[in-house]
Amino acid sequence: MNAHIRFIPVTEIHDPLTLSIGLSGGSGTGKTYSALLMARGIAETVTGRPGAPIGYVDTENKRALHYKQAFPEMMHFDFQALDHSGNVVGFPPERWIEVIDAAEEAGLPVVILDSFSHAWEGVGGVLDLHAQTLDRLTRGDDSKKDARSQLAWAEVKPRYRRLIDRIVRANTNIIICTRAKPVMQKGFGNSSVNARKTKTRREDVPWDPASDADLMFEMTTMVILDPSAPGCPVHQIKVADQFKGLLDPRRPMGVETGRAMAEWAKGQGNAQKQKELLDRARTEARKGKEAFMTFWNSPEGKEHRELLRTILEECQRLAHEAEAKAEQNDDDPFGLPPVGDSLTDEQRAEMEAAERAFREQGEQG
Structure with a gap:
């Protein structure tokens, strides 16, 4: 040890x-x-x-x-x-x-x-x-x-x-x-x-x-x-x-x-409680517009509305995404959006250049 x-x-x-x-x-x-x-x-x-x-x-x-x-x-x-x-x-x-x-x-x-x-x-x-x-x-x-x-x-x-x-x-x-x-x-x-x-x-x-x-x-x-x-x-x-x-x-x-x-x-502020409140707002937004509206208009939401406004745009986006996901038909795979490859433009360009070089070598060989 x-x-x-x-x-x-x-x-x-x-x-x-x-x-x-x-x-x-x-x-x-x-x-x-x-x-x-x-x-x-x-x-x-x-x-x-x-x-x-x-x-x-x-x-x-x-x-x-x-x-x-x-x-x-x-x-x-x-x-x-x-x-x-x-x-x-x-x-x-x-x-x-x-x-x-x-x-x-x-x-x-x-x-x-x-x-x-x-x-x-x-x-x-x-x-x-x-x-x-x-x-x-x-x-x-x-x-x-x-x-x-x-x-x-x-x-x-x-x-x-x-x-x-x-x-x-x-x-x-x-x-x-x-x-x-x-x-x-x-x-x-x-x-x-x-x-x-x-x-x-x-x-x-x-x-x-x-x-x-x-x-x-x-x-x-x-x-x-x-x-x-x-x-x-x-x-x-x-x-x-x-x-x-x-x-x-x-x-x-x-x-x-x-x-x-x-x-x-110094560890004496109320910042941790504020973070917990914002995380709870995000959780409700991920459930959709109705859930977030309920939280927004609750006594807690009304009391801390000024703080909640700092992430309102983010919560609106999360709620819209949740609503869009709920409307998708999982029984029709062709109706679902593509997942994407998560590559950046630079990474994708490098990968395509490497593939072209590999093909050209094969053709020359």
């Missing part, structure tokens, strides 16, 4: 969790102000006292100091691309790890990284490191860049992955602000959709964060703000049921948002 491994009953674990919150958006969407408000709520809840310090890592030419009168508790760090001697050092992953280490050593209850986009697309960031590595591997021969690109990523991505792991393992709460750029659309008005899909881009979200999927989906919560509603979590990329009641797309995030999320992290 391995004496170094011990499974601990969760009832004996009382350490608070830490939050990693991602806020992305274009200029004027309220990222900085929202981050400061939420950080104030987190810091006061964690420490139990008003005016608790908020760490702020500023890559935006001291832009956060515009808010120093409103947030005198801010502990500011001017994170520049130059070192003390004026040499360009950029924003590689290792420097961000040092910043998080320093925030923990200073005992800060929360730290804001703004703008973390520099870690991805800034000088010395991941994209810049990839380009430098690719130049070294190809020695300036552009004809070799496509073939060597993955080799370059193999050198750079582990460094970035260590940074993401450091964020996840942080002993302080972290709010990460990133820029977002508008996505090219096809179609017009309400019928327009994103022109091209990527692994970090949802078809219904017209913004592309300056980061990658590794970061976005490691966050406790990840939202994209929209200029049409500054400070509001309009596009919810990753929001667990525990936070759906807190992050209303129509209501700006603020001190109370941070306070409630910190209470959940």
Whole structure:
């Protein structure tokens, strides 16, 4: 038996969790102000006292100091691309790890990284490191860049992955602000959709964060703000049921948002009960429209209607699917819809290309 491994009953674990919150958006969407408000709520809840310090890592030419009168508790760090001697050092992953280490050593209850986009697309960031590595591997021969690109990523991505792991393992709460750029659309008005899909881009979200999927989906919560509603979590990329009641797309995030999320992290919030209620709503929706309507109009449904509205669209879809399935005639196999092969377009294209190559080899043989 391995004496170094011990499974601990969760009832004996009382350490608070830490939050990693991602806020992305274009200029004027309220990222900085929202981050400061939420950080104030987190810091006061964690420490139990008003005016608790908020760490702020500023890559935006001291832009956060515009808010120093409103947030005198801010502990500011001017994170520049130059070192003390004026040499360009950029924003590689290792420097961000040092910043998080320093925030923990200073005992800060929360730290804001703004703008973390520099870690991805800034000088010395991941994209810049990839380009430098690719130049070294190809020695300036552009004809070799496509073939060597993955080799370059193999050198750079582990460094970035260590940074993401450091964020996840942080002993302080972290709010990460990133820029977002508008996505090219096809179609017009309400019928327009994103022109091209990527692994970090949802078809219904017209913004592309300056980061990658590794970061976005490691966050406790990840939202994209929209200029049409500054400070509001309009596009919810990753929001667990525990936070759906807190992050209303129509209501700006603020001190109370941070306070409630910190209470959940301490294990003292009512987030688990909210999740159970939302799961019960989904269960009723899977039974069909009538069952869901009964639950919606029940005393419990009326009491928590504001929370239930956060998943109303999802429940409507589940109920419609249940009704459609109930109408299908299982006695007629030709009347049933095809199951599908669950392949993505890229996977199907690769499979078809492999089949063609195999047939061509057979014909040549």
